[in-house]
Amino acid sequence: MAQHDYDCVVVGAGVEGSATGYHLTRTGHKTLLLEQFTLGHSKGSSHGQSRITRYTYRQIHYANMMPECFQTWERLGREVGTELYRNTGLLSVNGPPYQDFTLRSESLRVMGKPCELPTVGEICQRHPGFSFGPEHKAFVDPNGGVLRADSCLRALQTMFVKQGGVIKENEKVLEIIPGEHVVIVTSRGRYTAKSVVLTPGAWASKMLRPLGIDPPLKVTQIKVCYWPERQPGAFGNYPCFYYLSEKYETYGLPCDDHSGLVKVCNHHGDDLQGPDQQNQVQYSHQIETLKSFIREHVPGLMPEPSLVENCLYTHTPDEDIILDRHPDHPNIVIGCGFSGHGFKLAPAVGRILSELATGTTPSYDISPMSLKRFPNNGRLAAKL
Structure with missing residues (x-):
């Protein structure tokens, strides 16, 4: 041989x-x-400094992987002497037709993981920087949080x-x-x-x-945007969040490394011909969409980002x-x-x-x- x-x-x-x-x-x-x-x-x-992690997943084959992921990050943190995960909880908010809400919350039930079901009124009372109407449904994955990427x-x-x-x-x-x-x-x-x-x-x-x-692979460029708090420190104890409606698919998380800022991004970005085209997009609709989302649903943030970075997604159909x-x-x-x-x-x-x-x-x-x-x-x- x-x-x-x-x-x-x-x-x-x-x-x-x-x-x-x-x-x-x-x-x-x-x-x-x-x-x-x-x-x-x-x-x-x-x-980048941060990523959301969670147990909840629409696809049960990914949900089944998440216990090992949490365990491995914990073990790896011990091995290197660095905390890699911060537990903030993950708030998931859906507009009609609520399919994502149903599938994600059900995945927690199937895995035997805790799932909280507050009303949107309770969420907004607990976290007044959010604004969601009665047409929304929500649940909390209390084990969700931030990976220090x-x-x-x-x-x-x-x-x-x-x-x-x-x-x-x-x-x-x-x-x-x-x-x-x-x-x-x-x-x-x-x-x-x-x-x-x-x-x-x-x-x-x-x-x-x-x-x-x-x-079939498609490369997109995501605008990673950091938004200033209207009241400094107001979002310090807020959960990560994921929001889905017919109008928006957006996520957000607190930023340990950018004091006074909250990371809020779209899940969908600008199509590229390939990775070598990144940073050549002169105008992105993403930021205007995010500004609108902030005004409507996160009024505790200023609707103008202080910092914008790029990240590439590679999608399958x-x-x-x-x-x-x-x-x-x-x-x-x-x-x-x-x-x-x-x-x-x-x-x-x-x-x-x-x-x-x-x-x-x-x-x-x-x-x-x-x-x-x-x-x-x-x-x-x-x-x-």
Whole structure:
């Protein structure tokens, strides 16, 4: 048998790739983690100070993963001596037809997790910075809260290295050559591995097409906006929130690292041709939509953002993620299309991808995330 450099090479050191590397080295596999940019860069989807986490999910296959995610973040925090999660609770507010309210609250019941059902009047009395009319329904996931995203990413990478992993940054992958041992050609070298895991984020289509795979992926740019409190400190004890109606799909969370500001964003962004087009959008409707949302439903905030950042989402048409082996090369594993909800799922995703890479039966049912749901198993359409 030919020699190989690594048991596994993971391409992309965002949260999914870093979580995969963490699990691989934790189980004793010699692993290389490659990143085309500097570690912690702001060009992709894993940067920033904060992300919402929660137990509640419309999709029961994601809800089933969340207990492990909470447990892993807690363990990882102990391992590095840093608190990674702050429990604020998650308030979910829906306008008609309330389908999201029904499915999300039901997922908590199925998991045996607590679910509070306040009236919107009680919410607005408890948190006067909100304004919701009687047509709304709401529930609270009391275990929801804030992940300290930058700290989470650093913790995964710190433990990856401590467990024997190797990270190489500013090293772009130029070619992946399938075979019994996969060859990975980069801007700085050439590596071989028993398997490779591809977690390239918004660069997924560009990396997968040369391998004959082209699942339907759309890249969007989200405006991450921070809004000043009208009364400083007023939102200090507020929960994270998610709001869905026919007019808005918006989320918000308190900001530990930006005093006096609250992070409020749209779930949907501006379509891009690819990740290299980011920051070229001259005007975004997102901010005007958010200003309107703030005026109507969060009057405790000023309707003009103090700080605006960018983040990339990579969507699939059904907004389910892709976790699978290449249909023709089973030692090439693919993780992409996280559709804006990948960060909170990263610990379980990393476990699944590490299991796929090492020939282990996945710990969860991944059929909803399979390439098989796309025409021709996601293969690139043959040219006529």
